[in-house]
Amino acid sequence: MSNQAEEDPMAKPTIAVEDLYNIRDTYFTANLDEKNSKLQKESDLALKLLDSVPPEQRKSPMQRATYEYLRGKILDVFPDYRKEAEDHLSKAVKLNPSLTDAWLCLGNCIWKKGDLSSAKNCFTLALSKGPNKKLLCQLSMLERKMAQGTENEAKLVEESIQHGREAITLDVKDGNSWYNLGNACLTSFFVTGAWDHSKLLQSLKAYQNAEKDERMKSNPDLYFNCATVNKYLENYERALSGFEAAALKDPGLNATDEVQKLVNLLDKLENMLRGHARAKRLASLVSLLDAVNLNSSYKRATIDLLSEGLNKAVAVVGKVLFFIKHESVAPIYYLVCDSNQICFVLSVYGIHNDAIKEGDQLTLLEPCYRYIDFSWKEKHYQFKSIRVDFLEQALVNGKAPAPRHAIRTSIYAQHKP
């Protein structure tokens, strides 16, 4: 190490900058001011160390480029935009256009300013000099940001996924690249109407690969986003564990609120099921369900006959007892009862909540069935559940819902530049 420092005057400041960014990425407190003051203190020390490099050792264009880059990077460690940081980073890339990391930092700095297209130019320009996983991940993330609210949102998110994949091909063991791909797939799930189950599974798989990288163990967003996917996949126990882990790693992430919301929802589902399983009026409510005619390509079944997962060429007929209000945008939950008077939870994705109302008779085609059975904090949850992912899977009062009932839900995975 000392030999390297003697040869390269920028070696020590470079290590100091790495340490500074390590604090930014791994040190979390409930109080943001506390983190910012720690960053301020460490960045002051790093600047002091950088300025201690004798002027004669930063004379050549290459040395000056590195000096400007390190100075800009130190100043850009804070979450807000700093003009001074941009100036130094701009100087660095002018002096040495091959300094990839300087382009990366400059792009991030300009992104904070809100000039997204200029930030994208920085990333693409640097990538024209050769492939780089960090640049590809940032570009992928930026593309998702740029896609928000545009007409061709889904297409832009697909480009983001493509760049995410390219990053992984450069290093299949890099947890950050997998994490980025997981975020891209999760975003894609939402911008394409929040019904494509396979996108959630792709996202989950990417997060699981990210978790194999030891360096990602300190990333609370990974746990939070993975828990989000598990929530939508109705892997409730894993979701709760994930949110709890995220809350422990970063108290400022509001993951504790997510735990509480999910527990509230589960308690509500349990209570409603328990309250209506014994209701005397069930018999009269479901008496007409057996008379419902089914398309000959579907075999009629009640919920107790379903197998776990997708039930091909099967239809379940039920009566909607209640719409269950809760704190998340998706899915929509209903309490439904089949012809055997067995109540279950129906979770609906990609369909407007006015498409299905209390009292409606539902025919669920090729239902995806889950038996939920787990304990959390000494409370046991146990219920039957069917999920409907898109419009064509449900008939309401014998008719297919109108196409206008299909929805797009925009929820974005949490990620930081």
Place this chain on the structure above:
Amino acid sequence: MKPFTTFVFLFTLCVAVLPPLIVAHPTNVTKLIRQACAHTAHKALCVDTLAADPISQGAANKTGLALVALRVASQNASDITELIKASVNDPSLAPAVQQGLSDCMDNYVDAAQQLDDSLAALLAGAHDDLSIWVNVAIADSDSCEKSIQGFKTEMSKENVKFRMLCENALAIAKAVAVAGN
């Protein structure tokens, strides 16, 4: 008997009683198999593997052979998982060896899953995805190798063979991507 020796003995026994994965049938080596294996780094293993699989004989193109190669690699991952399962709880093994093998078992469960994903990618014509999943499976095998470093076990041999099967499958799949069949 020392724990390591016991493990090596047990492992060798398991390998001996398993039906052999590779049996060379020179008469079964079709022209297509030779062409496909020409793209691979481990040609002898490739020819033996494909020739031993009855499905290869009826394969009409390289895509069919790529499917077989991936399936063989996936099956190999599952076989390794079973091998480890049979010996991981042997009380005569040192705890560190048991832990290493347990980690390996997790790695190979994952690897088999990744190779199943790569099969799906091949069928969908998603060659970039295929490359990712096969490389992830190889990375899982590398992780296993790290877990057992310093222990004299038969696992290293298994890891090498698995890696070779994956590399061969990837090479054939790449040839398919370039040639389009």
